[in-house]
Amino acid sequence: MSDSATFDPTKRAEVFFQKDLLRVKIIASYWAVVLCAIPLWWYTTSITRLPLPTSRVSALEWTDSFKFPVDLVVSRTAGDAPVSEAELERTIQRRTQLDSARWGALDVRIHSNNLQNRSDVFSLAFNSNPAGAAHILGDDTLSVSSATYTLPQIVDTLGELLSPYASLKHEADGQRVAKYSPKYRLSFTLLNEDVSSIGYRSWEIEQSIYQYLEPTLNQLRALHDFEIESHVQFYAPLAFQPERVQVSQNHGYWALGQEETAIFVNSAEWTLSSSASNDPVLHFILFIPSSQHRPMHVMTAQGSAANSNAFIIPQWGGIVVYNPERTTPQDVLDTRTLLPIFRTFHTQLQLLLGVPPAPKGTYHIPASNIPRTAPLTRWQLAALLRARTLENARSASEALRSIVALVAQIGHLPVKEDVRALVRAALDDLDAMRDAADLHRAFSSARDAATRASAAFFDPGMLAMLYFPAEHTYAVYTPLFAPVGVPLIVSVIREIKRIRKERAEERKRKEKGKARMEGERREE
């Protein structure tokens, strides 16, 4: 195309140093650099999103339908038992189908002979007591009277012992019981409304806890660690005025109804909580009203004075109101006076921690007569362990599923190695729980799974990129990429247009040439 010898400026010719092919090569090389740089830019600005084991997480529905194996031995010491194992098994299976809320999480296996070397076996015995009450002998034997107990009644009692939560009251129970935590702080407060009128300066708290609560706490240490603290408050005014009920001429009392119990705790003026650690606190308050507000009674929902003069605030703690006659400044609340109060605290503690009560009509006969033996039977502990294990397993699987859904949904959420390690460890713990040999190991695996899943969900590293708006990215990239990108794109478009135009002209010329040649041939 170039002709250096004869350069005719009048012809609309190309300039000699210009080559179309060279220009195309230059543009192509710029584009090659840009295309090679794109992976480098992508790699350096990407967020670490390590892949999570989503297939294992999506297979976690088994936690909703997990069954605990329970071994029950029917002991035949008193000759012929009125009920055979086969009948018992059939009845239980029918019950499982009918009442899956209660029996759905249990896999009851009946054995006839004593399983040696197993410590977590429950046994069913029969006695010939005509009176009819059922007894729990020792720790693990349910002894029913063969005369009065029919098969459905036996299965009912067994159901209440093995799974006391799955009933219509479960929803209320679930909201009253505090969420599982490996460590609890139990805070005991002696709250005097006005110590100058009526009140106690000190109480024998350590001795009372040791005598009344230690046995149960020792048994519950399999589930939680407890840290106990106590203090005395001397001026703790109420934030409201309780209602005065006049019974007779010179006798009346102050009433705490349902609404007043909801606003009883005056958090603004009472110093109850402390900021030393993050463990949940269960408060147990002994409230002594002042002489203006005494005697003070807690009303039941029906409107009568409650016997225990106490109430529970769900998931928070319990309050007992005590009305002493008169006090002197030297008085100390001694252990004997604190006995009924601590019995109430004991019940409140059991209710708050979810310890199931013994079913109606059953009496506990302890194995030995030594005082301060374990007050809870193994039936109750096992039922509590099962319930907490299920709670932990479900919360762990929910947390893991939420993590996977969140990571999938938010594109720029980073997932680092520690989060992935925690997720993997939580999944391993859940598998260990499923294959666990006994209940205690299943419980500890579920607890570890719940802790790890929660740690992974609330990992602070995941939040770092959440608040990085896209506008900042555009604001930084546009001043460079716009002046660079526009010429590149425009030049490519121009080249394409030029090539198309040349090809069109080439074709026209060829056609003209062909037509001329044909015309010449016809002339010949």
Place this chain on the structure above:
Amino acid sequence: MKWLIPVCLFGAACAAAERFDERLVLTALPDGNVLGHWTFTTTLGHDLSHAQHYTLFPLGLGQTLNVHGASELHLALNAGQWDYKLWGSPPEPSVASGAELWTWIRASNTTQADERWVGLRNALAGVFCASLGSLDDQRTTTPALSFKPSVQLPLGKHQLRHATLPAEHVCTENLTPFIKLLPCKASAGLAALLNPHVLFSAPFHGLSVHYTHGVLKLAVQAVFTPPRQDWSLNTLLDRSIAAACTVASSSILSFVAAGTQLDPQPSTEVNGALQYDLASATFPFEVTVRHPVNTISSHRRTSPSVSLRRTMTGSAQYAGGLLVQLENARNETVRVSYLETLPWFVTLYLHTLEIRVNDDPRRRIDLLERLSYVPPRAPAPTTLEPILRLPPLSRVTMRFQLERAFMLYTQFPPDAQRGWDLPPAILTVLPASTSTHSERVYGKTLLADLPTPDFSMPYNVALMTLMLCGYWFSEVFRIITRKFVVEPA
């Protein structure tokens, strides 16, 4: 478990040994102001142990001190400037403006001590609603000579941590949790007189917390301006005591002002101070102070023997100097320890240290007995602690040069143009013998002007560079890919 019974009984006996004393001392100062000093002392009877059962001792504070291993703790929150000449030595020696926290932490090594220090100051920030969490590495020092434990520390290795936050304000949100630590709170006893409106409009006011070996002392000191020459508790503090604190073992109100008439008559007189015992008083309790005609009685408190004055010299932003003037008013040689803490970006040149006496032009390095110098290591600050021997009745001037570094733009504090508050210098008069106490004198807080960059520069630089890059690219690209066409002439 049988061993628990004697432990529990011991614990119960110990709980019975807790006692609470409260005291208020009102002093009429020579310039017409009234100094009020409240002390609330709770004695545990034994050291903090793991059994957390208290009656009078506050549970929240006890747990915090126990968990973080603080064997001795001193916290002061002050506002205002204490005038040593007019008002004498303060009853609570820590009068530095802002927050000052120092503690002896039980720890086996420095890492554990640092961890416990972080936990302790954050926990105290929660208890007192003060931003003590910002007493971070840039402000924490370990002075070797100035802060000794007041009582024998319990067994175990201890480390000292000291930090100041001069810009911290004191207000009602600090007073309310402070009062909540008391057994009687604000309903009874002397704490009922703490009126936040009057207290926080006083020329000087401060709260302090001291814990040493089982004794917790909460103190409030304030200098009030009485509205009239004859004043009463009601007109001065706008409060009166409604009831006595019955759990207090002793509750005493004392007046130090010779020659005034007090109504009602005080019950006792101790060392020139007229005292009322609130346990045997009638309530509501009210005291009126009357001065006899044409006389103003006041009590001149003893001033500390050494006074301190510190100024920044130099007008350049990057370099300057510090000039410290120590005046010895006693007629004998006094040994003092001077503590200066500078942040890491203010470089102190130790070789420029000059000491002169009165107007003598000679350099008196012989007055410097000992020097403890911890050089800065970002972010840890500089700690300079010389021990000087001040000649009798003299004025000793100490000078040294400083240079202020130009920091990275991310290292500046928020509101960087204000500058950095240099913590007040602390002068400790070392006792001649071991029996007398050392007294501490605090200087003023200085503001170090930091050379600040233009904080919008990173964005300017980014935009300008990108613009130039874009322009250069488009020029080169245009030239090498342009199509030249020859037009006929």
